[in-house]
Amino acid sequence: MRKLMLGVVLAAAGLIGQLAQAEEFQAGKEYVELRNPVPTIDADKIEVVELFWYGCPHCYQFEPVVHPWAEQLPEDVIFRRIPAMFGGVWNLHGQLFIALEAMNVGEEVHQAVFAAMHRDGKKLATPEAMADLLVDHGVEREAFLKTFNSFGVRSATEKAKRQGMAYQITGVPVMVVNGKYRFDLGSAGGPQRTLEVADYLIDKERAAR
Template identity: 65%
Template structure:
């Protein structure tokens, strides 16, 4: 019963949200509507994707804004992070992120990895360097190296590359809502505005269901 009441409440808020923000956010201005929608990973939920790179200073700065927002997302929203793989260090760090996800330790050390690169000046450019750093954070060194070079991780990297192409991204951080809408901090008007755009598009998708 509680879930039904919450669902009804979210739906009501969504309808008012779309009306209230309709004049503020427009396709072609704050966000782009993709010509070919990309299938979501969990049908039935509203998907929000952030594409990022550990080496990106803007992504690092966005963390303090987006993380509290992620924690308060309702149950019908599925949030995903996907590494952007544009070659070189992007791919190496993307492989790091996917490895941490595969080991189910990404949430535990995600912030520490960002801090290591942007506060401590670590490159984390090789698997060995990553393994040494992560061992100090409580991640099994041998298991990390084994997983880093696994077929499963490489398969996920190929999937991430295909998704980035389908989303037609050219930089990070960028967000995608429900495989239909793309926007970034610049187009939205700043980090806080980007999350307002995300809220608006989530409400728009919820109201359309």
């Protein structure tokens, strides 16, 4: 009987904890519910998008936090990065990211781009400067330049621009869960808290299925 009562108490405590967490994050406070949801790439999965810019110091600082988290997401969740593009060098760096995605480079190459800009002070303001960096990380120069200037990459860049507009972002880093909920480090309360909001919204979407 004593064990049974203990089990009931622990179960109740767990439920209270879950309810407390549910009340902890609120639409209009830690996250925004988009008025017009943005279609995801796979309706059978829960999609998490991070909008970023290689030149953003906050994105660079967020990388060591968000990357391990994304690596451990369950199978029903898709994590994607989308470059934010507000014109000028933002667009150029967005095209760089999309070109590297098209070439299926490893995660270490993306991290090398971040490090080159924030640790080494490289601006990477031209495709040629990008190619010079990438050669040192196993990316063939001419193949990169050809991919960077390809029709497919240019089309994907335009699509990413439109998607950023659909999410109604004004800065980065920003995360969006399932095309419905937008939040950032400021609204969530810091990098780790941002991932807690993401987990909460993933659970919310999973429960609604």
